Amino acid sequence: QDYALRFQSSDPAGNPNFELQQAWAERVATLTGGRVTVEMLPVGSIVQHTETQDAVATGIIDGHVTDTSYFTGKDAAFGLIANPVGAYGSPAEMLNFIEYGGGKELMNELLNPYGLQFIGATTPGLEAFISKVPLNGVADLKGLKMRAPEGLVQNVFLAAGAAPVNLPGSEVFTSLDKGVIDAADYTVFSTNHQQGMHDVANHPVYPGFHSMPLVEVSINKGTWDSMPADVQSILEISVRDFARDMTSQLAMRDAVSVAAAIANPDITVHNWSAEERAKFRTIAKSQWVAVAEKSDNAKRVYEVLTAYLTEQGLLAE
Amino acid sequence: MIDLLALIPDLKALGIETATLLMFGSLLLLLLTGMPLAFVTLLVALIFALGWFGPGAIPLIVSRIFSFVNSFVFVSVPMFVLMAAILDRSGIARDLFDAMRLVGGRLRGGVAIQTLLVAVVLAAMSGIIGGEVVLLGVIALPQMLRLGYDRKLAIGVCCAGGALGTMIPPSIVLIIYGLTASVSIGDLFSAAFIPGLMLATMYAAYILIRAYTNPDIAPIPDPGEIPRAEKLRLLKGLVLPIMVVIFVLGSIYGGIASVTEASAIGVLGVTLSTMIRREFSLSLVMGAARQTLATVGMIVWIGIGASALVGVFNLMGGIRFVQALITGISDNPMVVILFMMLILFVLGMFLDWVGIALLTMPIFVPIVVNLGFDPIWFGVLFAMNMQVSFLSPPFGPAAFYLKSVAPPDISLGEIFLALLPFIAIQIIAVILLILFPGIAIY
Amino acid sequence: MQNTEIPKEKTYRPIPEAGLLGRVITRVGDVFAIAIVLSAMALIYEVAMRYGFNAPTKWAHETVIFLTAITFVYGGLLGAATDKHIRVVLIYDTLSPRLRRVFNVVISMACALASALFSWAGWLVVKRAIWTPAGDFRLETSGSAWDPPTPGLLKLFLLFVLILLCLQFAILAINYAKRK
């Protein structure tokens, strides 16, 4: 055995995302004939989720599977590439950008100086929106007290007239339950449903309109450079397959949960019209420009991303 | 410096089993030298980081210190301590207990039971212990001692009662469990409520039994002939504290403030109370704030040390080690559960709950689900086990919290001795919960 | 019947062995005591603005987290200067004064050494928080809509306190050794 690697995830142990990540780790061992083993560690077990980039770079852990937007504080470019709110309508549009639209090269341009190598990306998919009040369009966001995580998502909701409240994930449930906030950006529909979010906020919006996080699989650059070419290729291809695995399985879980939610008379699932989604997207785009101003790297992300979106006809002027 | 580092033996060569034993052994040994607790755990974490990985792993400890303090969850701790310090400096606490003595009447142990009641109300206001134990330690402990209660009984009520904060919703232990296990936090909260009350009732029963079998430990105050006017004056002592409680609980359950924010509402409430009583002054607030600073420094650094230690242990392969311990222990699911309880109990002697949760939840939850147990029930069981860990020596956070504010002549040894019967009650509650899961999942 | 009353005014005092540094640490402590009061006020303000005016602030929660974080960190330093950290003195109390002095010296030296290593590691952490890989100065921010540089500031502050902690323990070790 040549490489015994430790990766830290940004998901907790019982979460479906984590189980999929563990399955990926096991496949890596099989595919490399045991030359590489990956131990997947749950969120917070070694360092806090916001500190994994430093930990990978300094070799405390070997890699991470995490939402890139946690490193927005290091460079606004991470925030923009991780969650260009409103850019994508489906996971495929994002994964194509990463694989074929210059995203992968861009990620390495950003990460290599920090001492990390980007292997590939996945995503849990379009996040659903949790709400206690019926939301049918942008107008309903006006004055809505809602929890949004750090990063671009918060700016976009602010621009859309909502009143974002800073809350850690651990306070979302109780705050929704008691009505401190009316809505929240949390995670995908099936996990929201499983965690009982829809019991306290029974007007979810699905499919979500606001957020699809880029989950990066990255490794210490020194370790990567020491790997033979075949192992590098196997890792890259395994992550490409992992993305398909995760997006497909989570979409299937979502479908089951949505059916259950629709069948539940206490829960009303709302779906925004194409028109309302477009309105939100326009607001979101105005915020991309603002973020692009924050650093040279962010500007670069903005240029590469808009070039891809324009070329693919995804950016209606 | 490099030469010094070379003195640290290569611990990795020992293997994780021996290293784990060595870790607990060195914790115990260093603890007994009289070294400050926070630095005992930090030092052990440092030695194992160095001996297992080399100097490159030390930033992990600094990173964990940073993450521990940089969290919204712990914001409520200084708020509760500040509340306690302000109450302590005003006459509110004393008047409250004088009034409670009157209400308690001829019931033996009445004030201890009322303290327990206060603890339950506090538990409904907060999701984390620390602040609550300090609050009871500052307010209730001296009052019970003043009224002639047995020291050990009074100490036990403050620690065990204060620890209820994570058993009765809202509870951060249950929230973190819910996120780890991906189960409904609401279901966890409603499942934990009855077991929490059951535990409090068992404490109350214990107090009554002790008080009636040995009248010396809970003297009935000699009311003499209190004139009606005097009684009314005394009862007025209840008004302001009840108003503060309504303030805080109202803000939480009325959807006005989040649980953490509500702790600041409590500060506002007691501050307004001192104004109404014309006791308010800047020096009062400043004195209270100074005491808060000193107290939270002690409380939080204990948690910091434990969190750093768990980070290092996990990096050493602790998760895999504990996993391997459990798999293959038995085909009987009940034996597996009991073994998990044993692990939690042992860990509870050395770590605080954040560390235990980080280490064991990711391992236990999938196994419990695979065995076909209800993860909600296990979550409540987990929270109940944490109750034990708060009190159990040698690393008993509730005891440390109380020590940080107790009169200097109360030693840690005395506190731990006082806690033994309460630990026994908690273990009985754990057993009941295993035997009759219906207590939680009805 | 035992009658134990907590003394009403128990503001912290440095132990004599903490020296001048200990006195300075205790004096400066007031800044952080005030920070606690300010965080309570900020939380109340946030609740009032959000509930009363439907206008939650961008800054309150992050400010409060920062204020309490520096308070927690500083509280640890204060505990060292005032010798208020919780200790298990079961065996320590039975020692002869001579042996107790030896224990005090060794414990303080061990804590000083540990703090020195943490300070060195803290420097490594801080480097990544205050400079970009290209070497430009930038304080790590929180990444929220408000985006304050609090993580960078907190890491710097932590480093500063770790260094002071090392110094304080070294001073304690020297003074314990000197005092008969």
Ligand code: NA
């Ligand atoms: Na509680």
Ligand code: NA
């Ligand atoms: Na314990």
